[in-house]
Amino acid sequence: MSALIKVGAIDDDRFDRSRRIGWLDMERIQSARCFVAGAGALGNEVIKNLVLSGVKSIMLVDMDYVVRSNLNRCVFFREEDASRKSMKTDIIAKRVKELNSEIRITPINSRIEEIDLGCLKDYDVVFGCFDNIGARLHLNAHAYYYGVPYIDGGTDGITGKIQVVLPPDTPCLQCATNKTHMKILEKRFSCTGADISIYEPKIPAEITTTSIIAAIQVREGLKIISGKKENCIRHVCYYNGLLNTFDSFEVSLDPMCPVHLSSYFKSF
Amino acid sequence: MPLRIKVRNAESGATVEMELEGENTIDDIIEGAAGYWEKDAGAYVLRRGRRLLRGQQTVAEAGILNNDELELIPDPEGG
Numbered sequence: 001m002s003a004l005i006k007v008g009a010i011d012d013d014r015f016d017r018s019r020r021i022g023w024l025d026m027e028r029i030q031s032a033r034c035f036v037a038g039a040g041a042l043g044n045e046v047i048k049n050l051v052l053s054g055v056k057s058i059m060l061v062d063m064d065y066v067v068r069s070n071l072n073r074c075v076f077f078r079e080e081d082a083s084r085k086s087m088k089t090d091i092i093a094k095r096v097k098e099l100n101s102e103i104r105i106t107p108i109n110s111r112i113e114e115i116d117l118g119c120l121k122d123y124d125v126v127f128g129c130f131d132n133i134g135a136r137l138h139l140n141a142h143a144y145y146y147g148v149p150y151i152d153g154g155t156d157g158i159t160g161k162i163q164v165v166l167p168p169d170t171p172c173l174q175c176a177t178n179k180t181h182m183k184i185l186e187k188r189f190s191c192t193g194a195d196i197s198i199y200e201p202k203i204p205a206e207i208t209t210t211s212i213i214a215a216i217q218v219r220e221g222l223k224i225i226s227g228k229k230e231n232c233i234r235h236v237c238y239y240n241g242l243l244n245t246f247d248s249f250e251v252s253l254d255p256m257c258p259v260h261l262s263s264y265f266k267s268f
Numbered sequence: 269m270p271l272r273i274k275v276r277n278a279e280s281g282a283t284v285e286m287e288l289e290g291e292n293t294i295d296d297i298i299e300g301a302a303g304y305w306e307k308d309a310g311a312y313v314l315r316r317g318r319r320l321l322r323g324q325q326t327v328a329e330a331g332i333l334n335n336d337e338l339e340l341i342p343d344p345e346g347g
Contacts, residue, residue: 042347131347133311156310156344178323179295180302180311184345187309203346236320238341240278249320256324 014100015054025226029054032225035120035148037061037112037139038129039088041073041205042153045214046127047092048075051099053222059123061108061115062088073207111135117142125221128152129214131203133181134188140165140173141259145266149224153217157204158241160213163251164220164232168263171235175254209241271327271334275301275314278341290328294321301340311343 010016019026032055036046039062050058066074066081066088076095077088089107096103108115112135120126126143128150130136136152143150143165150165152173165172188200216239220232237248253260271288275297284304286297298312314321316338321330332338 038347040347129347131345133345153347154344155346156342159342159344161344175322176313176320178298178311178313180298180323181343183309184311203344205346249315249318251320252322254322254324 018054023226023228023231024222026054028225028227029222030056032124033057033059033122034221035059035061035123035126036129037127037135038131039064039092040070040129040131041207041210042129042155042214042217043088044074044076044092045211046129046153046217047096047105048099049215049218050221051096051103053218055225056100056102057104059106059108059119060089060092061110061112063109063111064088066091073205073210113138118146120148121146123148125224126150127217127221129217130154132188132200133177133184136173137177137185141262143167144172144259145263147263149221149229151217151220151224153213155203155205155209155213158206158209160209160239160241161236162213162216162220162233162239163236164234166224166229166232171251171253172257172259174259175257176236176251209239212239212241271332271336273297273332273335274337276337276339277301277305278339280305283337288327288332290326292327293323294325294327294330295323297327297338298323298340305340307342311345313341313343315339315341 015026018024034050034055036043036058039060065085066077068082070077076092081091087109089109093105093107096105120143126148128136128139140150144167147167152163154161223231233248235251237246239246273286274283275286276283294314298314302312
């Protein structure tokens, strides 16, 4: 008996063109669970790319509401969201349904430091889309502890970077820090006696750099989900938007890194 | 015996020569170069070839040699 085909059926499949890319494992991608921390510019782009790529289950964490200055680079935010001071995670969870009605996004309106990150062990990939080093290091440490791949993105004007952390094989974000990172942390949480004041610098940002960095974050995530870890960035990649150059560098594992030491002691 | 190296500013392409002792650290080099170019108080990393150097490592531990050229790269924090 010969097979029956329906004319035009190819165009009824949302992911037909994705399936034509040999290394993408669409079954795994569609059943993957992703954790996205930060719902700003990178977070918007990462969510958009994950959803268009076929990921259906996402947890999204952010503590902030939409402001007008977000509107130059955040695809899910609208002017009315800024007027109403709507929470970023709620808006993304709502608008993403316009891209794919089957998406399940769990929005968490909270600082990353205030939630129980034991849940990370239930996720396939963690994406860091923060605007500060403290939150990055916090999530990096927890993702490493629970053995979940962590993909961090950062931008500043027309430069950006992506770091891929694959526990227990690779160095982590903490391994790549130096005194300049610690000085920023000290400045952010400067103690003024009775209170701790939080210094939040306004970092230059625009959409083209943001979309490039977020796209690479998601591409590395899709490689991990599709079983292609060996093709991921090793270990950190810097993007220079003025010259349009990418440079990847290795980071050596710091034997005194507290993240690796705690993961080591966990094994006993 | 002191080493002489060159540090390149990834943003401008400018270079500065630096004299180092074996016990100087990567943090010292970053601080010296960022200070020389009056960089903003942001995060920076230093690379030698295809490898980023760890801040606490000494010049000797990092295997830095006379006449090496290192590059100071801004480490973007925004998101």
